[in-house]
């Protein structure tokens with residue numbers, strides 16, 4: 461079987477890594493055609509130039525189509541890999557800076573920045589799903605688009621039958637960092653993890669090479685040796701330092717690094733500059749690199765190297781597609797409706813858990829016991845605040861959005877919540893639905 465793949469959000473700087481991973485996996489997952497779909501012609505065209513170069517460089521004669529038309533993008537496709545950023549980096553910058561100007565966390569997917577992005581993303585993403593349902597109702601949609609929990613909940617309400625799998629690469633990065641830091645081989649690991657997206661904990665890691673749970677020694681090593689972060693960008697180095705601090709404070713589990721925004725907003729704020737945030741780093745880094753690469757390819761047709769490579773972000777999504785196609789029941793951390801899988805958490809929460817992936821889709825693995833009250837309490841507040849945001853979206857309700865913002869655990873009082881909400885309404889304009 462040969463697959464037609466469409467990358468929605470084709471202009472993303474993650475596209476080359478995904479395509480190079482597809483090329484690396486041609487034996488297991490042959491490709492008939494690659495399509496890039498975007499709403500931004502310039503970004504999609506830039507990426508077309510880069511991907512065309514990469515295909516030729518690696519000796520592949522795979523047809524490539526770049527299009528802004530949903531009908532062309534989706535008709536006849538087998539898989540859609542989705543990675544759209546509604547509002548682009550310009551709006552991400554505001555998501556980060558508006559809360560920071562009020563002295564609270566400003567972040568892409570967490571806190572009120574994540575909620576601002578969530579409101580935009582639901583609107584754009586449901587439009588995308590509607591197009592895919594029209595032109596390719598049988599295609600699998602493998603989704604990276606953030607904020608994942610909010611997106612998953614909105615799709616569940618609007619398109620309950622869509623063939624969508626929501627995934628986040630963060631747990632893979634955490635596991636890779638642990639393995640690299642302390643010399644483990646993670647191919648032998650069976651990890652037990654639970655939570656919400658960007659809001660969860662490793663309970664144990666069973667290592668088949670020694671036949672036991674190695675979590676106690678991993679926690680000891682994080683506390684006493686610390687992670688190896690020499691090769692990481694400054695932003696990630698700081699993140700993992702705060703993660704070490706979280707492990708020292710709560711040494712029973714390994715937390716998802718994103719919990720730093722809820723447990724240690726104080727430290728995060730010390731490291732935040734309201735005039736230069738992650739969005740600015742990306743503008744000066746990943747996005748500049750796309751433009752420079754295109755210029756390089758156009759100027760010197762004989763160049764042999766560009767700075768892109770197959771990565772774990774690409775490998776994760778390609779592995780999911782392979783597991784669907786080959787019915788291989790591989791295990792992935794995925795974002796799914798709870799439905800009792802975490803026994804003492806509300807049924808209708810959207811949670812992140814290990815799941816098997818096969819030709820039927822996703823089969824979540826239930827926990828055998830309740831989660832601790834500390835985690836449950838944090839999660840319940842987060843679930844309720846995210847649900848209220850999705851309610852606000854579907855009911856056009858200002859009041860529910862205000863309740864959602866007030867309940868978020870990065871927010872010290874309802875007056876700040878209201879000020880930030882009103883500024884976001886102004887800044888987002890038509891990217892948000894109208895709230896009355």
Ligand SMILES: NC(=O)c1ccc[n+]([C@@H]2O[C@H](COP(=O)([O-])OP(=O)(O)OC[C@H]3O[C@@H](n4cnc5c(N)ncnc54)[C@H](O)[C@@H]3O)[C@@H](O)[C@H]2O)c1
Nearest residue numbers: 469471472498499500503543544545584604605606628629
């Ligand atoms: N789940 C994960 O673990 C994970 C990991 C990395 C990135 N992401 C998410 O992937 C997305 C892309 O991230 P990025 O940093 O590469 O963003 P980016 O802004 O560099 O690229 C996103 C692309 O999406 C396009 N786009 C925006 N709205 C669109 C729409 N309605 N239809 C089609 N295309 C549209 C943009 O024009 C842009 O080319 C974001 O949502 C990000 O949060 C998720």
Ligand SMILES: O=P(O)(O)OC[C@H]1O[C@H](O[C@H]2[C@H](O)[C@@H](O)[C@@H](O)O[C@@H]2CO)[C@H](O)[C@@H](O)[C@@H]1O
Nearest residue numbers: 568569606628629630631633738742771772773
């Ligand atoms: O600030 P960004 O846009 O660089 O990253 C935000 C995303 O961070 C996580 O994904 C990382 C991943 O953890 C890292 O190892 C590498 O593969 O890059 C990814 C994307 O940059 C997170 O899981 C995503 O949800 C965030 O969007």
Ligand SMILES: [Mn+2]
Nearest residue numbers: 628629630658
């Ligand atoms: Mn993620």
